[in-house]
Amino acid sequence: MRGSPIAGDGVAPTTHAPSPRKVGGGRAFAACVCFAFLAAPAFAKPQRVVSLNLCADELALRLADPGVVKSVTWLSQDPLSANLAAKAAALPPNDGHAEEALTYDPDLVLVGPFADPASTALLRQVGAPVVEVGAPQTLDGVRGQIRDLAAALGEPQRGEALVADMDARLARVVVDPSRPRLTAVVLRPNGFTVGPGSLVDEILARAGLDNLAARLDIAADEQVPLEVVALLGADVLILDRDDNGAPSLADAALDHPAIAALAGRMTIVSLPARLWTCGGPEIVEAVERLAAAAAARAGAATQ
């Protein structure tokens, strides 16, 4: 994940050092929270939730009652790179710092998988319940995370409904088994690609694409030189575009003329980063778009 602030699924740029904690720990913590609130009204839903991570922002906004989420990160308010920007824009933004969260006197703080351990420790020290939203590497992990967070928010039915909706849409993505397998390679900003054993790998597989990066003997997220990508000979090149309009060298790497020159040889699909940065329900749209591109490519090949 070197050099890429959004590399890896669910890693928001405001976060820093890796923290190996899993969502299970958060679930246990959430149970404690519920216990602490038992003396209060019967429904023990958190009423002042602050999210310090882009991926947690969007899940919380989907699952919690209106008005419960008090603040989300500034990243969630960018209409070009976030999924729920309209909802997020109505809330005061934060930069992912612990002290910002504490100003809301939160009864639940959501942090990302790469949150600064010092911030998380500080939050816990002052008694704010913290739940960590992870970076699931499988579709099952995504389902589990949605359920866990829904439970922490006291909305288990909404979690189940969200998962059921995802599964229904995924079931409608059918890859024609008689179609020859197509190969694909992912190119993310800064020249990162996605290897086997990752959520994106599973997204590709669900769309009927074989990830060529498996041939490169690389880890889940690794930089690959452009010339290697050019010579891999994939059928489909998937560009991860963060179209928030502000220039960066990382994004400029995807505009290299060599990619345009290869457009005749492979199908180039631009997939907005917001659809597959986080392990949320929006990844279904990524699967749908890739499956459509793969079907179009296969159709063109057989004509």
Added chain:
Amino acid sequence: MSAEIRYRPLVAALAALTLAAALVSLTVGYARLDVAAALADAFAGRSTAAAVVLEQIRLPRAALGAMVGFSLGLAGAALQGLLRNPLADPGVIGVSGGAALGAVVVFYSGLAGAFALAMPLGGVAGAVVAALLLYALVGRGAGTMTLILAGVTVNSFAGALTALALNLSPNPYAAYEIMFWLMGSLADRSLPQLWLALPLTVAGWALLLTSAPALDALTLGEDTAASLGFDLGRLRAQLVAGAALAVGAAVAVTGAIGFVGLVAPHLLRPLVGNRPGRLLLVSGFGGAIVLLVADIVVRLIPVHPELKLGVATALIGAPLLYGLIDRMRREA
């Protein structure tokens, strides 16, 4: 006269070495590429993947390596002649840092999209400001200490402002790109970038190379040079403008690569009889060779992500700079 005879073969040999290094650079890369087949495809107009890699990735990399190296070597020799100090490298004295700041402001503010030449011109503007600031401090025969201190000041200020500009960008990747701008890289540069930088670069080279007779005269002292008919005010303007054009356009494409303008003149100065005028062209080719070799080395070292070019040049250049300062201290 014997030096006169040796000069042309020396230039020819260095030019040949530059060409050879550029050709080697074409064959070095991360993917196995049949260069002969790719070349045949490219000339036949077949846009095979191999031809695309050769034309669009390897060719601009090799050509930019030669061009940027030439600019840095030449500008180093010219600034050293002007300031009469062998430590005046565009990187050490902050001209490259100023250029990086100019390019960063233009690129991340979105101005670069306004017109094609905006980014190289931003680099040139930054280099001009840095050079003028520096010249105001050390212009009239100030000592080495003043030069280095002024360079440190300009460098760290430009570096801090560059980091600030990157952090102000709403793009979350931008803040992580400081390494590119401070250390430089030729990875995945493109042909359009080469074409954009080339005209400004060539204009800079012309200004610098035509200053050779005046630089030679300057070794006799400012008064003597003036009495020989050289307009020193004009010479200074010509050298500052030339160095800013060449270095600014280069840095806007590759980031600031240090020490090339220090190493090349230092190695070649004895071969041209310490004549700063002759050192110019020779040093340009020397810089091109140094940068091409450094860029080949960073691709051969098996570390990922690739080492920044400034790391490779600093490994050679920093000990050399240390030795130079030490020697000057002893001689003083």
